[in-house]
Amino acid sequence: MSDLRNKFSKWMENNFCGEYECLRGRATPGDEDAFPGLRLKWEREMGAAGWIGIGWPTEFGGKGATLDEIVGFNEEYASHGGPGRAGHIGETLLAPTIIAFGTDQQKARYLPGIKAGKEFWCQGYSEPNAGSDLSNIKTKASLENNQWVINGQKIWTSLAMDSDYIFVVARAAEGSKGRQGLVFLLVKLDQPGIEIRPIKQMSGTAEFNEVFFDGAVCSNEDIIGGVGDGWKIAMALLGFERGASTLGQQMTFADEFRQIVDLAKANGSAKNPLIRQRIAKSYAGLKIMRFTALRTLEAAEKGDTTKEGYISKIFWSSWHRELGELAMDVMGKEAEILKNGEYNKLQKLFLFSRSDTIYGGTNQIQRNIIAERALGMPKEPRGGGTVMKG
Amino acid sequence: MAYPFSSDHEMIREVLSDFLQNWYENGKGPERIYQSGKSFDENIWSRFAEDLGMAGVAISEDFGGGGLDDLGRVVVMEELGASLCAIPFLTTGGVVVDIISKIAKNQFKEEYLQKIAKGKIKGIFCPGHLSEEKKCINSANADTADFILISRLKNKIIEVVCLKVGTPGLEINSKKTIDPTRSFSDVDWSQVSDRDFLPIGTAEINFFTDIISQSQISLAAECVGGAQKCLDMTLEYTSQRVQFGRPIASFQAIKHRCADMFILIETARSAVYAAAVATKDKKTESSLIAKAYATEAFFKVAGDAIQLHGGIGFTWEYPLHLFFKRSRANRSMFGMPSEDYKLLADNIFGDKP
Numbered sequence: 001m002s003d004l005r006n007k008f009s010k011w012m013e014n015n016f017c018g019e020y021e022c023l024r025g026r027a028t029p030g031d032e033d034a035f036p037g038l039r040l041k042w043e044r045e046m047g048a049a050g051w052i053g054i055g056w057p058t059e060f061g062g063k064g065a066t067l068d069e070i071v072g073f074n075e076e077y078a079s080h081g082g083p084g085r086a087g088h089i090g091e092t093l094l095a096p097t098i099i100a101f102g103t104d105q106q107k108a109r110y111l112p113g114i115k116a117g118k119e120f121w122c123q124g125y126s127e128p129n130a131g132s133d134l135s136n137i138k139t140k141a142s143l144e145n146n147q148w149v150i151n152g153q154k155i156w157t158s159l160a161m162d163s164d165y166i167f168v169v170a171r172a173a174e175g176s177k178g179r180q181g182l183v184f185l186l187v188k189l190d191q192p193g194i195e196i197r198p199i200k201q202m203s204g205t206a207e208f209n210e211v212f213f214d215g216a217v218c219s220n221e222d223i224i225g226g227v228g229d230g231w232k233i234a235m236a237l238l239g240f241e242r243g244a245s246t247l248g249q250q251m252t253f254a255d256e257f258r259q260i261v262d263l264a265k266a267n268g269s270a271k272n273p274l275i276r277q278r279i280a281k282s283y284a285g286l287k288i289m290r291f292t293a294l295r296t297l298e299a300a301e302k303g304d305t306t307k308e309g310y311i312s313k314i315f316w317s318s319w320h321r322e323l324g325e326l327a328m329d330v331m332g333k334e335a336e337i338l339k340n341g342e343y344n345k346l347q348k349l350f351l352f353s354r355s356d357t358i359y360g361g362t363n364q365i366q367r368n369i370i371a372e373r374a375l376g377m378p379k380e381p382r383g384g385g386t387v388m389k390g
Numbered sequence: 391m392a393y394p395f396s397s398d399h400e401m402i403r404e405v406l407s408d409f410l411q412n413w414y415e416n417g418k419g420p421e422r423i424y425q426s427g428k429s430f431d432e433n434i435w436s437r438f439a440e441d442l443g444m445a446g447v448a449i450s451e452d453f454g455g456g457g458l459d460d461l462g463r464v465v466v467m468e469e470l471g472a473s474l475c476a477i478p479f480l481t482t483g484g485v486v487v488d489i490i491s492k493i494a495k496n497q498f499k500e501e502y503l504q505k506i507a508k509g510k511i512k513g514i515f516c517p518g519h520l521s522e523e524k525k526c527i528n529s530a531n532a533d534t535a536d537f538i539l540i541s542r543l544k545n546k547i548i549e550v551v552c553l554k555v556g557t558p559g560l561e562i563n564s565k566k567t568i569d570p571t572r573s574f575s576d577v578d579w580s581q582v583s584d585r586d587f588l589p590i591g592t593a594e595i596n597f598f599t600d601i602i603s604q605s606q607i608s609l610a611a612e613c614v615g616g617a618q619k620c621l622d623m624t625l626e627y628t629s630q631r632v633q634f635g636r637p638i639a640s641f642q643a644i645k646h647r648c649a650d651m652f653i654l655i656e657t658a659r660s661a662v663y664a665a666a667v668a669t670k671d672k673k674t675e676s677s678l679i680a681k682a683y684a685t686e687a688f689f690k691v692a693g694d695a696i697q698l699h700g701g702i703g704f705t706w707e708y709p710l711h712l713f714f715k716r717s718r719a720n721r722s723m724f725g726m727p728s729e730d731y732k733l734l735a736d737n738i739f740g741d742k743p
Binding site: 261264265270271273276277279280281283284287288289291292294295298299302304306307308311314315364366367368370371372374375376377378380 | 392393394621625628629636637639640642644645646648649650652653656657658659660661663664675676679682683728731732734735738739741743
């Protein structure tokens, strides 16, 4: 075990206790609206101890941790039952983007707040008519008196209700289309021109939101890159998530799986040979998910980009959705019953996992990406209906 | 050079890939075997063993082998799978080499391993300790073997003995099989006189757990190689076949099926590589998973490849049926996937219903 991992493990043992006990294993996808206040306080705890941004370069207050160390950190966090990280969008997506493309002023202004666990970010990409076709962005930004004025709407914005800022991809060049003419802006949420409305999902929880912009503003200094760079920055941001957190996510999956096994033992469905086959296949899938992530990470550590990375999203989301179905079948007759009038953890898993194969790029879009980028097959026609050669 | 391979591994992959694809010749290689009525090609085996030194890829360098680890065999098996090359490496270069290396006395070791490495002799292993009967049903490559290793239970210790083919009373009856690229035979040694068995060593029962793991990994690697070849053929075909005025590879129905094939192949690949590099405590489980998953993946991918090739896919002339048949045959080796998953479930639940 690396020094850093060891140190963090001890820190978790000594600090993730007391009032934070109730957060154990909570706030995972499907449950991200649990204990909002306490979770933000927990982030400040992590920040004060220097555990946010460990992978950032030391000049920005990070520890310059290696990929192995970051993986170890995430695994320790998950194995101690740490709650879903309210600050992960700022820490693992926006901060590396600011470090790579931002101005010195932006680095000085925004990195400390993220590092301290005091300022939270959400991602303003999707719109009602820009889902799978993400570049069809209609939200407008225009530069007036040295500030950007934003009008439009974002949707499926995770954790907007707990966030202080949103990074917004908006259309700045009049008459531009698709990936052209976009800007990437850093916008404060607490202002008169912004309204946030939660979206209640079929799981009864509400971690996604709509964010409405009606003359909201940010300074001209809060643009990353220039006019027309928005798409490039937006895509680069998504590339910073190199999969180090997926191993932590898999430990959450492993907990869910274990809970289903325990239930099957307790209620006798473990005697059903078909359930046993499905449990075994689910277990094999979980292991293979881990092996694949490690393979991708090992390659990334050596500087290779490998094609199997493209399958990560569709594989875990499909596996997780099946786990939800398996959970219900293991529950059997009890699956339909609400105890205390509320969904239990496995019922929530079943319902929320229907969104896994949709958000962050649907399974259908993932198959397009795999076919086109990993297999070099012809690209989908765009707009005009002509087929482009791959 | 991609994780987890070293430059040594990559080198043998390159050499083997050229050599075997040359032999494969768009399916003509396996077809020639089929027409010849023999179950394998002596010539390709001796070149594979002698010229390329691959039969002994896992034999220690002290005995004239390549001295490579499980990953070395993974590379060889992937390439053999991609060419459906009908040579008995899985048995001779795999389980037989492992048993001799680990339990035989030096003299036997020296003689047999050196001969195997040079391609002079081929062997199979019959796990006789698993049954009261002195026979082994559907043993792969038995009809091409020069000697047979047999395990038998003696006071809770397993004794391995060697029997030369041609020993009076030993019967090897080869069978006609759906998959013409790998032979299966029944081996019966019940009529062999006791004094004809040459004892080569003894082992604890759990010794065979490791032996089985290695075979599972090799079989799974062969499946990955075969499945990859099926996908490659499909990508090539669909990019050239034009219907409705466009290559059919441009249709989402085709793209999505190919993407699913890729997902299966890459996850199977992860499972195989992970099992090959697994530490001792994780070897048994990861090999079982690799074998169960990869054999199912190959079968699915080979079937998909036929579907995406349209009419030509189900002809005898086109080689896809050979991959499909091999993929089905592999499901029957070392236990069916459903039996593997049953074992896995028993471990997960810690019971045995």
